[in-house]
Amino acid sequence: MLVQAARQVIAERGLHATTLRDVAAAGEVAVGTVTYHFSGIAEVLAEVLRAEMRDYSEPIMASAAAAPEGREALRHMVSGLLADGRRARDHWRLWLDFWALSVHESAYAQWQREIYAQLHALVQRGYLAGYADGSLPCPAGVTPAAAGADSGRATAAADAAAREAAVRFVALMDGLVVQCYLPQAVISPATARELLLTALFPPSRPSLPASRPPEPSRPAPTGVPGGPTDRA
Amino acid sequence: MLVQAARQVIAERGLHATTLRDVAAAGEVAVGTVTYHFSGIAEVLAEVLRAEMRDYSEPIMASAAAAPEGREALRHMVSGLLADGRRARDHWRLWLDFWALSVHESAYAQWQREIYAQLHALVQRGYLAGYADGSLPCPAGVTPAAAGADSGRATAAADAAAREAAVRFVALMDGLVVQCYLPQAVISPATARELLLTALFPPSRPSLPASRPPEPSRPAPTGVPGGPTDRA
DNA sequence: CGGCTAATCGGGCGGCTGTACGATTAGCCC
DNA sequence: GGGCTAATCGTACAGCCGCCCGATTAGCCG
Numbered sequence: 001m002l003v004q005a006a007r008q009v010i011a012e013r014g015l016h017a018t019t020l021r022d023v024a025a026a027g028e029v030a031v032g033t034v035t036y037h038f039s040g041i042a043e044v045l046a047e048v049l050r051a052e053m054r055d056y057s058e059p060i061m062a063s064a065a066a067a068p069e070g071r072e073a074l075r076h077m078v079s080g081l082l083a084d085g086r087r088a089r090d091h092w093r094l095w096l097d098f099w100a101l102s103v104h105e106s107a108y109a110q111w112q113r114e115i116y117a118q119l120h121a122l123v124q125r126g127y128l129a130g131y132a133d134g135s136l137p138c139p140a141g142v143t144p145a146a147a148g149a150d151s152g153r154a155t156a157a158a159d160a161a162a163r164e165a166a167v168r169f170v171a172l173m174d175g176l177v178v179q180c181y182l183p184q185a186v187i188s189p190a191t192a193r194e195l196l197l198t199a200l201f202p203p204s205r206p207s208l209p210a211s212r213p214p215e216p217s218r219p220a221p222t223g224v225p226g227g228p229t230d231r232a
Numbered sequence: 233m234l235v236q237a238a239r240q241v242i243a244e245r246g247l248h249a250t251t252l253r254d255v256a257a258a259g260e261v262a263v264g265t266v267t268y269h270f271s272g273i274a275e276v277l278a279e280v281l282r283a284e285m286r287d288y289s290e291p292i293m294a295s296a297a298a299a300p301e302g303r304e305a306l307r308h309m310v311s312g313l314l315a316d317g318r319r320a321r322d323h324w325r326l327w328l329d330f331w332a333l334s335v336h337e338s339a340y341a342q343w344q345r346e347i348y349a350q351l352h353a354l355v356q357r358g359y360l361a362g363y364a365d366g367s368l369p370c371p372a373g374v375t376p377a378a379a380g381a382d383s384g385r386a387t388a389a390a391d392a393a394a395r396e397a398a399v400r401f402v403a404l405m406d407g408l409v410v411q412c413y414l415p416q417a418v419i420s421p422a423t424a425r426e427l428l429l430t431a432l433f434p435p436s437r438p439s440l441p442a443s444r445p446p447e448p449s450r451p452a453p454t455g456v457p458g459g460p461t462d463r464a
Numbered sequence: 465c466g467g468c469t470a471a472t473c474g475g476g477c478g479g480c481t482g483t484a485c486g487a488t489t490a491g492c493c494c
Numbered sequence: 495g496g497g498c499t500a501a502t503c504g505t506a507c508a509g510c511c512g513c514c515c516g517a518t519t520a521g522c523c524g
Contacts, residue, residue: 465524466523466524467522467523467524468521468522468523469520469521469522470519470520470521470522471518471519471520471521472517472518472519472520473516473517473518473519474515474516474517474518475514475515475516475517476513476514476515477512477513477514477515478511478512478513478514479510479511479512479513480509480510480511480512481508481509481510481511482507482508482509482510483506483507483508483509484505484506484507484508485504485505485506485507486503486504486505486506487502487503487504487505488501488502488503488504489500489501489502489503490499490500490501490502491498491499491500491501492497492498492499492500493496493497493498493499494495494496494497494498
């Protein structure tokens with residue numbers, strides 16, 4: 001498939017360095033064949049993006065949506081989207097090009113807005129379900145009943161709390177992607193998964209709120225040894 | 233300055249759509265003048281990135297490093313890096329191009345690795361200082377003393393906890409950037425700042441950090457993201 | 465077989481790119 | 495003024511880009 005060939009080229013050279021002739025060569029066809037099936041290079045790239053969403057992202061979302069528990073839904077997303085291996089890495093590197101593209105191409109910006117809206121909604125539902133079924137700890141001011149455990153309908157406050165959690169969840173995931181899938185990454189996907197999963201639960205310290213003995217005897221000089229080290 | 237002109241062009245058209253002639257036109261000089269001062273278009277772009285770091289990012293890092301308290305240091309970073317207005321927006325949009333670029337240009341990947349290493353170190357120092365001076369709540373297993381309140385030196389466990397917090401802080405910031413500075417953003421920079429600040433404190437605990445009573449009341453955990461506040 | 469269509473091919477074209485380079489100017493020192 | 499250098503200019507050129515389009519092939523049907 002030409003789209004797969006194009007995807008391969010993009011993974012190697014990047015979105016902006018991918019030419020019609022590259023795609024044709026990778027697909028072992030002539031350039032005319034590419035322009036025969038697609039209106040232009042832009043349509044090829046758009047199709048790659050669309051296929052990538054369909055093949056990689058959507059199955060994960062579907063399995064998350066089908067999870068019986070809220071916590072399981074979010075866990076599916078974490079393990080699926082922050083997976084090990086080249087597949088996930090290439091997917092996110094492509095997505096990075098997508099981000100940059102959407103800054104100056106309004107059509108892509110609009111599309112991305114829709115994708116994020118769906119993602120937010122899905123994660124929000126996961127949180128709400130988790131609050132309701134007890135698989136996720138409720139934030140302050142929310143009870144399982146308020147999340148819809150009995151009635152099936154969440155209160156406005158629970159809805160807002162779940163939405164805030166969803167925005168944070170998605171942001172944390174996006175940021176971890178940057179740190180674990182770019183070249184020269186300093187953390188592994190496994191570490192990223194762990195960090196994201198622990199964020200699902202408030203790091204409620206094992207009580208002992210008052211038993212911590214030591215008073216900070218002095219203001220502490222806040223040692224800041226070296227300033228931000230410059231580079232040439 | 234030619235670099236400023238180039239920065240303007242990049243902000244409008246994007247990194248890959250910026251040509252020598254665009255830069256020359258924006259700087260009101262001839263193309264030959266650009267190639268006289270720079271070895272090529274690549275050097276122009278690299279110089280723009282370097283200048284952007286020097287002018288925007290480094291002052292914020294410096295003010296964070298100079299903050300007397302750990303919490304204040306991180307607050308400086310949040311308010312400076314997730315600011316309102318076009319300046320911060322353009323900075324992060326340029327940074328997005330940088331991410332995409334570093335995927336396939338190893339020199340940029342290496343540079344970015346160094347920048348993230350510095351960023352992690354700075355945030356980690358902020359957390360450690362905050363644990364020690366009581367301005368930030370200690371995570372499980374860490375005490376102010378362990379963070380170096382008395383000795384000035386943190387234990388390995390406190391160091392690791394602060395590093396984990398730093399990775400999470402940076403990831404959350406990067407992810408919020410994506411959601412609030414891209415076109416069609418669904419959250420505002422103000423909402424992003426609020427989300428990041430509440431992440432500094434364990435979300436579900438209304439009690440104060442147990443260190444000292446004279447602490448002004450905290451925004452409390454109920455920070456509801458308002459509706460999608462777009463901007464032009 | 466003749467006729468039709470879908471698919472493929474590849475040469476060619478106009479346009480834009482980065483870069484090289486000689487011509488020109490401005491400032492400065494002796 | 496004469497000589498030198500830094501800076502600027504604009505044209506020229508080779509190369510690559512997306513895209514067009516006529517030629518060619520393969521498959522199918524009556």
